[in-house]
Structures are given as structure tokens and as C-alpha cells.
Amino acid sequence: MKTRLNCPCGEHLTGANEDELVDIVRKHLTENHPGHDYSRDEILFIAY
Template sequence: MAKRLNCPCGEYIEGEDEDDLVEKTQAHLSEKHPGHDYTREQILFLAY
């Protein structure tokens, strides 16, 4: 299962599972990159 993602800004995001990763990534995007909204599928596509 994909549980890690490297944001182009340099932030490393890791989740306990896919749901946690999506939640943490969406929170990061909301805080650091307002206006950049990604779907669950888009986030998981970028994750490894």
C-alpha cells in the first residue's frame, strides 16, 4: 500500500495507511499550497 509522498516543495509526508496519507497530504496542501486541491486518486497516484 502507498504510504509515502514527497511534495515538490520538499515536504515528506508519511501515513499509517492510505487513508491517513490522503488526510495528511490534503492538510499539507490546504496549509502550504492553498488552491491546489487533489483527489484521493491523484494523491495515491503520486505516492509510493
């Protein structure tokens, strides 16, 4: 299960599980990188 992702902006994002991580990443993208929308699969591809 992947629960961490390092955004290229330097932010380190962590979730308790993959669903939470995807939610956290999407919120981060909306707030900090408007226009950058990624699918669940794309987010999990770069997560670890």
C-alpha cells in the same frame, strides 16, 4: 499500500495507511499550497 509522498516543495509526508496519508497530504496542501486540491486517486497516483 502507498504510505509516503514527497511534495515538490521538499516536504516528506508519511501516513500509517493510505487513508491517513490522503488526510495528511490534504492538510499539507491546505496549509502550504492553497488552491491546489487533488482527489484521493491523484494523491495516491504520486504516492509510493
